[in-house]
Amino acid sequence: MIDILLVDDEELVRTGLRAVLEAQGDLRVVGEAADGAAALGLVRSLRPDVVLMDVRMPEVDGLTATRAILRDADAPPRILVLTTFENDDYVYEALRAGADGFLLKRARPAEIVHAVRLAAAGDSLLFPAAIRSLAAGRANRSAAEAVARAGLTDREAEVLRLVARGLSNAEIAAELFLGVQTVKTHVSSVLAKLGARDRTQAVVTAYESGFVAPA
Amino acid sequence: MIDILLVDDEELVRTGLRAVLEAQGDLRVVGEAADGAAALGLVRSLRPDVVLMDVRMPEVDGLTATRAILRDADAPPRILVLTTFENDDYVYEALRAGADGFLLKRARPAEIVHAVRLAAAGDSLLFPAAIRSLAAGRANRSAAEAVARAGLTDREAEVLRLVARGLSNAEIAAELFLGVQTVKTHVSSVLAKLGARDRTQAVVTAYESGFVAPA
DNA sequence: GACCGCCTCCCTCCCGGGAGGGAGGCCGCC
């Protein structure tokens, strides 16, 4: 029997997961938490085998909770991170935080069940797109914070990502099907918003802030 | 029925894999290749669903073959990379090359069969240790090699560190009590040794290789 | 409708950075 803890701020999602999982004979949902802080307490008291953890939650988010749980327990549970999009930038950070695998919310029930069993057995399941984005050295999502603080627009963030991969303005223009002038404009606003003097400093900031992460 | 192509330079390994796979009703080994070049040809003629590809092979290695196969075919097969050690540095490069998953040679037969079925279905299996090494922000092997192979002198390494902190040549000169000309010389040799076009790319390489680490 | 933010593209001006040379001093090794 595999004991499972559900952590998601949406009741609906928890209910859905519970229905899917408990339809199986060998899976048992032993608890539910609506945020990361509650999750930590329940892990201590319930000692589940597997935790299904939503990434985006108010208060304590899934990544922080994952780290806390892994730090806390002597025999921590397996943690599967729930996300909405395959190319979610959280993928990278979550694995870094110690998550054992990834699960798309829109995955078919059989896949969800399957992933839970795999996790309990010590394996890990990643969807191809998630793996690719990992392998491609994709930007991580504390970008969200950096972007939020700096107030970068989508386009600017996109440009910064390419700058942080060593591309010249001309190359970025080609990559995004833009004029070099446009790229220059974006780069300039990025520099201004980041308080960087030149693109080199912008790259440093991008790495230091976690906007992009080393492979 | 899932058609499989085995690529490994060791006959023994191929035989073992074939035995394991063909014991299943739904798996069929349609061919074997002893090196990457032969593999490419067989993929064309046999059109397998899944390729089990050894990484280390004489002549054309597994990564090169993987890239070639993916470039070549219009509907390329799923490629599972075979490796001996969980912490094999090839993990990163292989995924980057487009491999769909990883398989340890010492995996239990059931796991191998399982991974093949997953791959055929479009999922990907990674062993926890492999994922961890990926997610741990492991230094990009090629970048690390670039720096290691580069054979930077002490002075050059020192300069690169400052470049990777966003300093201009003039600032570096002031920091190290040097002439700007001297700094330029050092920067130029660093760029040459790293194969970087400009200081921005050098910074990227420095981070990707782990030469400098984000705070 | 007026306004604002974003994206797009244009211009000029200027400087720093990088290429591609050369050269002298120092140290350690053969």
Add this chain to the structure above:
DNA sequence: GGCGGCCTCCCTCCCGGGAGGGAGGCGGTC
């Protein structure tokens, strides 16, 4: 001693990048 590697500094040439403007279109909001 001679040689090679490293560090230092010099020169010129040139381009890309960044500053500092302006402007039009588009989609929102008030």
